[in-house]
Amino acid sequence: MSLAVGAVSSSKNMGFDESKDSEEKSHVSESSKNLPPPSPTPTEEALREGEKYNRQMSETSLYATEEEEDDEERKIELGPQCTLKEQLEKDKDDESLRRWKEQLLGSVDLNSVGETLEPDVKILSLSILSPDRPELLLRIPEAGNPKGLWFTLKEGSRYSLKFSFKVSNNIVSGLKYTNTVWKTGVKVDSTKEMLGTFSPQAEPYTHEMPEETTPSGIFARGSYSAKTKFVDDDNQSYLSINYTFDIKKDWPSTS
Template identity: 65%
Template sequence: MSLAIGSASSSRNMEFDDNNKMIGGDNSGVMKTNDEDHDGGERTERQMSESETSLYATDHEEEDDEGGSNKIQLGPQYTLKEQLEKDKDDESLRKWKEQLLGSVDLNTIGDVKFLSLSILSPGRPDIVLSIPENGRPRGLWFTLKEGSPYNLKFSFQVSNNIVSGLKYTNTVWKTGLKVDSSKEMLGTYSPQPEPYTHMNAQETTPSGIFARGSYSARSKFLDDDNKCYLEINYTFDIRKEWAAT
């Protein structure tokens, strides 16, 4: 009712041309002209366009981040032998590099060679295990006593290249279910003829009837670039007592 009355009262004071533009009477703005509608439409479309552009840019920025397009692109990597060969005509630079490297055998194949794994537990002889080159020890690799503290110690040799951010990861399964996962940083190592050793933090084997039994595990040694130097797949037991030596 009130809307009909307001509309009739306003129309008495307005005249329009052929294009529906107001040319006289009360400019109270009760009715919008075509130009105003057009301008408003342009503003609305412009706002929507800006909003869509902003969302589109944000989506693509996220895609760039996820896709890694903004990652730093590293240049080609060279072995130490290749670097020395490049500088063989510069006598002073070549001697400086040779002094830094010492007696490293540059003809050694491979970057990291793992020699042995030792299991150390207080009050008993160390268990020293050789590591097969294929990373697959045959049969049961070792037996641990339940509820016993122990450390893992790795012996390895680094040649040819600096190994940056070497880390150790280990995953353990029992009857097909994952029961443990761990990761430990070993460090950065330069080439040298003598082996390195690294001892992991002390752990304690679980105890109880449900802890005893056979386990399967996978250990990996990777660097900052996720290059895997060794993967070991093996089985071990947890028993009431240590295995006889």
């Protein structure tokens, strides 16, 4: 009670009266007419639609098709290309650069590289290594894809892929290996490995992939389809093959 009385007496001492108070209220009321109407409150239906849209966008962003990944790779823009002879002749008076290029390129026969801009990479062989059996050499068709079943793996076995390739004409930049595997139309595995940048040389290069273990069990056995590619930074493809393979309870007979 004492607080209420104190508040009333204070207002009179400050000079507030009812007429002035009503005049200010009228002024505020007139000013509010010129303000834009308040935004309508979103309905529950609109909120639900917004949540549904955001959820769809989030789910879509989690997935990328192989074509979209390829498009991203194509967006890489590199500088102007030079022939290997031009590269070696650049800054030839700079001793440190000359030594660095010799260390990078090794002994390159300029007569063999000529004036070609594009590198040439030829995949010479693919083979499967496993401690359980002799090396399995896979024949690469000259043109097209392997016909029929290409190879069979034993379930639960350790194996690795080894391949050799030869580089000529020019330096190949950012050579990489990709492999995608499907079972009954569902993608079950995808591998990408950057191999590096290679200069032309007479001897072939050899690379061995990290060791893996094949899945095991009744659901792992069966037929698979796969696609293997070798591409560079320019998305130039040097090998692209589609093939099928099996996973079975044991290795096939070598006889």
